[in-house]
Amino acid sequence: MAIKNRRGPYNKFDPTKLLPGEWAVVLSGDPNASDGLACYMCFGAGVVKRMATYEDMVDNIAASSGEVVAAEVDRQCKAAIQACQTAASNAGSAASAANTAASNADTAASSAATAATGANSAATAANEAAQAAQSVIQGDLSSNTVTFATAAKQDLVSGETLGVLFGKIYKWIASLGTAASKNVANNLTTTAxxxxxxxxxxxxxxxxxxxxxxxxxxxxxxxxxxxxxxxxxKIIMKKETITGLGGGYIFLATPEGYTIMTAVNPDWANEYCVTGVSAYANGYTILFFNKAVPTTATFSVNSFWYKTS
Structure with a gap:
């Protein structure tokens, strides 16, 4: 199955002209890509999809990672605040219990110390979460990994997870075959x-x-x-020995199913040269010579015949 391609700038790109199974490569000016380069695939009349490149996915991940990190920071901070509130509540309960029951003052003090330790741990966890979030935002995304499974050959859908998206992209690239990585040639005789x-x-x-x-x-x-x-x-050659008839011609028997093509005198020194041939009646062919051939002249002639039946 041949793979068809079109290429050119985006202002020349007309998706309505693409045929099913045909690629269109935008070499410049595509507003949908940060570098202006893009690939489109036609799946049917009027159904043209833009294929995401590796660079497109890097841009998408960079754009979405900020929201993910912000959400994680917010969650960690809320957890830390909740832990602090719980610790403060426990401390208040411990103080109230100390005022109410002097005999339990030591126990209340111990509970207050435990609550303070919990608050410090929560604060430490919140600080570590903030540092991790900052590292993700300001760090190099190339070191991050995505675990995905090979998917079926399906279109990319907005809102899918990175694992699903990368699985689909891998399937599309794998299905292109080796021909997609080769140059196109229009000369069979000089191209490797x-x-x-x-x-x-x-x-x-x-x-x-x-x-x-x-x-x-x-x-x-x-x-x-x-x-x-x-x-x-279908061509045969017969060597004939002929004797002159006193005129500028002689007769040869025509092989059955053949027609005379030509005849030549193989002896260049012979003064009698064949100048023409013609079919004749009753199964004979006439050879014409440059001069009359006397009855005393005998020599060889090579005749060439073509099988017609």
Whole structure:
């Protein structure tokens, strides 16, 4: 199955002209990509999807990570505040219990100390969460990892998790095959087969050549070599020894099913040269010579015949 491609700037891109299964590569000016470069795939008439590149995903992750980190910081801070409020409540209860029951003063003091320790731990946890969030925001995203499973070949959907998105992207890239990483060529005779894939335009060139083969006057029309061999097999050469008739011609017996093509005198020093040939009646062919051949002249002639039936 041939892969078709279009390419050019975004202002020349017309998705309505794409055919099902055809790629369009935007080389500049795409407002949907930060670098202006993009790929589009046509799945059917009027159904054209933009394919996200690695750089697109990096931009999307960078844009969304801030919201994720902010939410995590907010959650950790609320947990720390809740812990502090709980600690303060416990401390108040301990103080009230100390005032109410002097005998339990030592126990209340111990509870207050425990609550204070819990508050300090909560504050430490909140501080560590804030530092981790700051590291994510200001750090290098290239060191972060995403765990994903290979998905089915499906379109990307807004709102999906990074694991699902990367799984789908991997499936799309894997399904492209080796041809997607090769250059396109339009010349079969001078292009290395391992480095290029065939341009669809070459099909028209091949079709023209096939049409020329079909016009051959041979039974074999699918192969030029086969047609040449077929013609070659129909040609025979006979060496004839002839004697002059006193005129500028002689008669040769015509082999059954053959027609004379030409005849030549193989002896260049012979003064009698064949100037023409013609079919004759009653199974004979006439050879014409440059001069009258006397009845005393005998020499060899090579005749060439073509099988017609």
């Amino acid at each position: 087969a391992t480095s290029f894939v065939l341009d669809a335009r070459q099909g028209a060139v091949l079709n023209t050549r096939i049409g020329l083969l079909k016009s051959l006057n041979t039974t074999n029309k699918g192969s030029l070599v086969g047609a040449v061999n077929e013609v070659h097999d």
